[in-house]
Amino acid sequence: MRSLARWIQSNRGCWLLIGVTLFLYLLIFQPLDRRAEDRERVVKKNWNELAKLRQKTLDPERRRLIDISQGLDRLDQTVDLLPDLLAGLSIDPNYQNRALTPFKLVEYQADRNNAIAAVEKIAKNKKVKIEPEVFEAFPIHRSNQPRPHLLWAELALSQQLLLCMIQASVESISELSIEPRTDTGDDPKQLKPLTLEVTFSCSSPALSRLLVMLPLNSETIRERLELPDYPEHKPSLFVDRILIRKNSTEKPSQVGVWMKIVGFVPPDMDRDAPLVD
Numbered sequence: 001m002r003s004l005a006r007w008i009q010s011n012r013g014c015w016l017l018i019g020v021t022l023f024l025y026l027l028i029f030q031p032l033d034r035r036a037e038d039r040e041r042v043v044k045k046n047w048n049e050l051a052k053l054r055q056k057t058l059d060p061e062r063r064r065l066i067d068i069s070q071g072l073d074r075l076d077q078t079v080d081l082l083p084d085l086l087a088g089l090s091i092d093p094n095y096q097n098r099a100l101t102p103f104k105l106v107e108y109q110a111d112r113n114n115a116i117a118a119v120e121k122i123a124k125n126k127k128v129k130i131e132p133e134v135f136e137a138f139p140i141h142r143s144n145q146p147r148p149h150l151l152w153a154e155l156a157l158s159q160q161l162l163l164c165m166i167q168a169s170v171e172s173i174s175e176l177s178i179e180p181r182t183d184t185g186d187d188p189k190q191l192k193p194l195t196l197e198v199t200f201s202c203s204s205p206a207l208s209r210l211l212v213m214l215p216l217n218s219e220t221i222r223e224r225l226e227l228p229d230y231p232e233h234k235p236s237l238f239v240d241r242i243l244i245r246k247n248s249t250e251k252p253s254q255v256g257v258w259m260k261i262v263g264f265v266p267p268d269m270d271r272d273a274p275l276v277d
Contacts, residue, residue: 091156092233129172168210170202
């Protein structure tokens with residue numbers, strides 16, 4: 001008992017400080033805190049009521065002007081981004097210029113063969129297997145082709161898609177197809193989509209790398225992904241649909257992939273179709 005009494009006497013100052021602090025908290029700080037919370041709730045309630053009242057008092061014409069103003073602001077932002085977006089959709093200038101001249105079948109066939117040979121060479125160096133059916137699916141000219149000059153765009157997108165897959169280090173490419181175009185060319189200012197379907201096998205890291213690379217152009221890929229040797233003139237390509245399945249239970253990181261890819265024909269390339277020479 002004596003030791004307890006001595007301990008209390010020795011710590012009397014500490015207990016006194018704790019008591020004063022508790023007293024101040026209960027009688028001063030806690031009431032002030034509750035009062036501040038109550039006032040904050042009142043302010044928020046009044047602010048919400050004021051906002052609702054302001055919305056009700058705005059006449060239809062005033063609300064319409066506000067909507068128009070906000071729409072114009074969004075349009076200005078979109079217009080500022082438009083040059084960069086169109087630059088990202090640009091394809092190889094060589095093909096783009098060919099589309100503006102009368103279509104020459106011999107010239108197209110020679111360039112088609114050169115594009116296939118270039119892809120085959122890079123695929124061999126990167127050890128990517130490409131089935132012969134893939135190159136057979138490269139766009140060819142048919143006698144009833146309504147707008148043959150757009151074959152240049154199809155050729156450019158087919159070549160750049162395969163090059164992108166090769167650079168992403170897929171293992172093999174088994175199928176390639178191009179959906180028939182349904183546009184009539186009535187609106188030359190409208191971007192015309194071109195849809196390609198591709199089937200391939202790869203590892204999960206390669207698929208992730210490919211998905212990152214597809215929407216980027218060549219310059220951005222070289223800078224951001226540190227691939228200084230990436231080929232020139234890649235346009236932005238976009239994944240419309242994708243289906244992924246495991247190839248085997250023994251290799252869970254190996255997958256088979258089917259993708260639908262969308263590219264676009266630049267407006268300058270989709271003018272009235274030149275005559276065929």
